[in-house]
Amino acid sequence: MLQIRDLSVSYGPVRALQGVSLSVPEGKLVCVIGSNGAGKTTLLRTISGLLTPGSGEVTLRGQSLLRQPPHRVARRGVGHVPENRRVFPDQSVQDNLILGAYTRMGKLKRDALNAELEGIYTTFPRLKERRQQLAGTLSGGEQQMLAIGRALMLNPAVLLLDEPSMGLAPIIIDEVFRQLQALKARGLTMLLVEQLAYRALGVADYGYVIEHGRIEIEGPAAQLRADPRVQAAYLGHSST
Amino acid sequence: MSDLPQLILSGVALGMIYALLAFGYNITFLTSRTLNFAQGEFLMLGALVAFSISVVHKHNYLLGIGGALLIGIVLAVILERTAIRPALRTKSDVSWILATTALGIIARNVAERVWGTDDYRFPSPLGNAPLSLAGGAVRVLPQELLIIGAAAVIMISFELFRRGTILGKAVTAVATDKDAAALQGINVALIITLSFVISSVIAAVAGVLVGPLTLVGAGMGILLGVKAFAAAIIGGLESGLGVVAGGLILGLCEQFTARFISTGYKDTPGFVLLILVLLLKPAGLFGKRSIKKV
């Protein structure tokens, strides 16, 4: 579904990504793990068009997404749950969800919109209780649910998730990962970027380990869980 | 002090004009962190276009307003393309401040060439006979009531647009978080253009409204624009409610200064308040203090 080939990105003189290639097959959950500063967020922002790559290729169902402005990429069906959730804090929960359906507002009838909102509320009952509340007043976990719900309103072909665990307490992280498992069961294609390697590998089908802008290791999730090199990628190789 | 109600009404009417202009500053500042230093000149052009249509060519007043709307849209697009968009690319405050100022002096010069440097009387469509209210206790110009009513309608409609329509919600979304808005499929550049159109149209209409109270002419805008900016900062440039309150505070202060101190000093309270507010509460009376991030 989503293919990335030989992607390199620089911030001015800083090389953030170097020759990254990966693929996300339809209906699978693929994760990219690595410590902070490894280039995970850069990868997702490049796919979404928020950053322009130096070179490489990004295709969705065989069509190139490269050098498209972010709103066009979203129209193509790329949902993106950004780092730190980035809900619209001064707008209600419901307005946040409606904005998620912005690209479809022309086609979507009021009844259909309401039905979709109900669908999100069934998945995330806490959001229904708080739908008139300002998003900024939600707890971190609720904001994460809202950010995911907002991206689902786009009816995405592929969902990009940027560190959904960031800044959350462990018990809330459990909840977030349960939701990801549920979305996967529904057949949604997802690319998850995560620092918490073992959590991510617990739900993913396939994983990549990114270190300093390069993919260093890849393999089926279960296999990576047992690979000692994963830990070394985070905490350094034994010093002498 | 028997003229107190009258003073207040006049102050509110004047304040509403400042509030309208300040509202325009607020919208574009929220979506793009820039604003139009030529806002006063846009008001002036709106007033003069309407004057030509309604007074010189004796067409309907509403047609004059229509002309002002049109010139507002045209000016907004010119402004956004030539002054704002290049500055957003360079990310420098200096560029857009100077670029919009440059457009302002060009606009003033154009107006001087088209309408001359004289000031003209712009009769109110409601006549100039003061109305007596409250059994003759308050005498008020009908135009002042028109200003208050029309400004309230404009601001309430914008608020309804912002809250009730998907496009309005998108404007708020762009104002709070451009990247997140773009990820929802919102065309951020288009929303910024839209905010400048709204801002300029409001300024042009404000010109039509204030024309009958002042005189209309090429020089009418500059001070109004500057004072409305002061009002916006006093209330809080980033707060919609704040800029309206700032406009009203300024309008009232000016009327009271003119009445009780001296008409010569009527332009100063805005600037004195401005400096006090900036020194004591830089985010404005109604602004939220934001956290500085490195």
Added chain:
Amino acid sequence: MMPFRRYIPLLALLPFVLVPLFVSDTYIVHGVLAKVCIYVIVVAGLDLVSGYSGDISVGHAGLLAVGAYTSAILCWKLQWNWWGTVPVSILFTALAGVLLGVPALRLAGPYLAMTTIAFGLIVQTIVNESEKLTKGSTGITEIPRLRLGSLSLESNNFYYLTFVAMVLVLYLKRQVVFSFWGRAFEALKENPLAAECSGVSRYRFKLGAFIISAAFTGLAGALFIHLNKYCGPLSFSLQFSIDFLIMLILGGTRSMFGNIIGAFIVVFVPDFFNNIAEYQLMIFGGLLLFTLYFLPGGIIGLINLLARSVGALFRRRRDAVVTAATPRTFPGEQLSPVPEVAHQDAATMQLQAVYRRSLPAGTGSSGHEAAAALLKTEELTIAFGGLVAVNKLELDVRPGEVHALIGPNGSGKSTTINMLSGVYRPTGGRIRFADLPLGGAPHNISRAGIARTFQNVALFGDMTLLDNVLVGLHHTFSRITLLDLFTASPRARREERAARARAQLLLEFVGLGDLANERARNLPYGKQRLLEIARALAQNPALVLLDEPAAGCTAGEISAIDKIIGKMKAAGLSILLIEHHMDLVMNVSDRVSVLDFGQKIASGTPAEIQRNERVISAYLGAPADELPPAAAAAV
């Protein structure tokens, strides 16, 4: 330093003093040229504020009014001799400059522009309303005739006076901008935070720019009233302030000739093409727009560019080899990141020579376990809104040790550095440095002996490498006054020479000695990191806070940083290091502390940290009982 070469541009102006010998038309000499000289004085002052310091002022007509009215009123009311009024005008206007400058300390962009507009309009209103003192809107016409001894300075002779004043102001401006003052202006403009953290007082130099600028404008004001023997409020409109900005931008900022060209065009063009006078604003507005987006350096920028291209063409023809290393192209990877071995020892000695700070009492060069902490935080806490970013952090850095602070994203590492360097004010707890409580603005902390680098490189991109380091050496100029600069005193020249030599040594220490005159922005990323370290060392610190020095660097660059950290340690410095490249952390650190959710979860030697299960769990997210076999085996 080439003291004489610096004055050649000023000498180039001298022939213009002779103009009245060839042109006798008073309209041209008195009406146009004298006016140009006076405007150049204002524009030169405006250049200090808006060109060098980067603060837009739309209120300089107001300052001009203060100067003009002070002189006019003293002449008219008190019958003073005009010469006596000049210092008073300058003084009063400088005081008004303080009023204009105070907002610039706290405001930027549109807010500051608005405040300066307000200042100008208030001055105009006060002038209009103080009828007894200023004759209100009528204006003062009782301006005395100008004499110097028996020589009349009226008519064309007035030009000589304005010319001398202009040259004097341009000279003084050069003395200021080619000194640590100029570097402070530019540093504060390009990156105020980095400037303050390098020891530059924002307060002193922002206000200083406005005061000097206003003083110049005050002199211009005293001259201005003789142009038409009139001083009235209409002369000092908002439009006049905008005109000065147009002159500045059009001619080109930060350039003496730019100031002159700008003033000349704005005065000359409408005067000599009468038929376009009515379209004057349109033309200048259009020119301003055009300059902003197509000629960012103004006309003088264009001239310099042309001159350079012609010069380059000339050189190419003369010597094909020279062009292989034109100043713009960077020598790139030819230069090894770290000097060769023989060179290296010399560089370490240089650091020791350069590094003159006597370490705080009780601290040795070796990191004994027993040694008292150099830096110690007690229950250090900061909350943003309701969010506690750092919670009761206890951290100590011993003298001479490399202490690493690591942790997952958002765990509070950078926030901690920002508190230690005075950028954030903690909401609770204490910081002790060398047994004294630590606090205050970033530049005070720099003086106290803590220097820092930034996660996102914060250099002064338009300044040369040497100047970047010289900003770090700001503290060495604490005894040099403005008077020293104006008179080019031997002491000022000596300090400047010493600082330059020292900056060069520091550049050599980090391996950038060959690139001293390159602009920082042209440097490859890894070398920018090294330059930041050199700037930090210039501050003579006892403790250096390195905020992700290896982020975005290549393996070669990281090994260069690794070596430099080692040499800093060898020179007796203490280092607090935040870093994600764990191999680097584990290599150079004596001790490591780990933060998670703003709290310290572990502290120990690198090997201990690598085995600590709380650390593993914080980083990799595995609850201890779910650890995969490999990780579990390591525990």
